Amino acid sequence: MKKIILIVFSALLVSCIPEKQTETGNDNTILFVVNNNNDSVLVCLTLGVIDTNYISNVNGLFGITTSGSQGTFYLAGHDTVSYQSPTNKGLNGNISFGMTPNNCPVNEFPYGNNIFEFTLNNAFGITASQETVEISCVAGVNSLMSSNLTGGGNWTATTGIDSVTSFHNDSLYKNTGLIGVFPYGCDDCTASVSPPCDSIKPYAEPQTKPICVISRSSTNNGGTVYLIFNSLIK
Numbered sequence: 001m002k003k004i005i006l007i008v009f010s011a012l013l014v015s016c017i018p019e020k021q022t023e024t025g026n027d028n029t030i031l032f033v034v035n036n037n038n039d040s041v042l043v044c045l046t047l048g049v050i051d052t053n054y055i056s057n058v059n060g061l062f063g064i065t066t067s068g069s070q071g072t073f074y075l076a077g078h079d080t081v082s083y084q085s086p087t088n089k090g091l092n093g094n095i096s097f098g099m100t101p102n103n104c105p106v107n108e109f110p111y112g113n114n115i116f117e118f119t120l121n122n123a124f125g126i127t128a129s130q131e132t133v134e135i136s137c138v139a140g141v142n143s144l145m146s147s148n149l150t151g152g153g154n155w156t157a158t159t160g161i162d163s164v165t166s167f168h169n170d171s172l173y174k175n176t177g178l179i180g181v182f183p184y185g186c187d188d189c190t191a192s193v194s195p196p197c198d199s200i201k202p203y204a205e206p207q208t209k210p211i212c213v214i215s216r217s218s219t220n221n222g223g224t225v226y227l228i229f230n231s232l233i234k
Contacts, residue, residue: 026086026087027221028087028089029084029120029131029223029225030084030223030225031082031091031224031225032081032082032225033082033095034080034229035075035076035080035229036078036229037078038077039077040075040077041074041075041098042098043062043073043074043097044070044071044072044100044101045061045070045072045094045095046070046094046095046096046100046115047070047092047093048093048094048117053089054089054090054091054092054122055089055090057069058071059071062081062082063081070100089121090121091121093117094117095227096114096116097142097145097232098232099142101113101115103197104139104199105199105200111141111142111172111200112137112139112141112142112184113139113140114135114136114140114141114143116133116134116136116145116147117132117133117135118225120133120221120225121218123221129218130215131217131218132215133149133155133214133215133225134180134181135169135181135182136181137172137183137184137204138183138184138186138195139184139195139196140172141169141171141184141233142232143230143232144168144170144229144230144231144233145168145228145229146166146167147166147167147168147225147226148166149164149165149166151224152220152221152223153216153219153220153221155215157211157214158210161179161211164179164180167180167181167214168181169181171233172184172200173204175204176204176205176206176207180213182207182212184203185202185203186207186212189211190207190209190210
């Protein structure tokens with residue numbers, strides 16, 4: 001196995017984060033995607049839950065012009081896009097950089113790929129529904145991401161860690177202990193039950209506590225979720 005070269009990313013400057021923008025005139029949580037890199041990057045948006053409560057078509061989101069549950073666009077260096085779902089509409093899915101989501105490595109990214117997963121604005125009268133965000137490195141790592149959470153109710157880790165305002169992922173075997181991150185091969189956060197691909201072995205050490213999901217009550221939605229792309233790992 002080739003030695004993994006860790007690309008160290010610098011801290012995101014405050015000036016890189018745009019001020020809150022309300023796009024649809026409601027109080028729903030806004031999702032920003034920020035490119036903290038000099039070069040443009042391919043961004044893939046894949047929508048998850050498909051029913052009448054959720055946005056089900058990528059057309060118009062982040063400027064995507066195609067239709068369906070998955071779409072791609074290029075985000076220029078140091079550029080930002082945002083989307084706020086309409087009142088009474090949830091937003092669920094994942095975002096990947098450099099490639100569409102794949103459960104196994106590809107030639108360009110031999111260490112697999114990671115995705116940012118989110119469920120936002122899902123207060124549909126369901127008892128105890130939650131907004132959630134996390135970075136899944138279960139299928140590997142091809143990008144360094146970070147996320148800043150501002151406004152609305154407090155975000156917490158599932159272990160009861162209060163007031164989470166930021167989290168990030170690291171390289172393939174350095175995500176154990178990081179909140180908001182599923183380590184490589186750890187599809188159950190604290191265990192490897194049925195990972196999607198076993199072409200890179202061994203798997204990473206699982207989390208010792210269930211800290212992989214950052215959440216809050218969906219009735220406390222609002223504010224902003226920033227997904228920040230820092231660099232690719234090849």
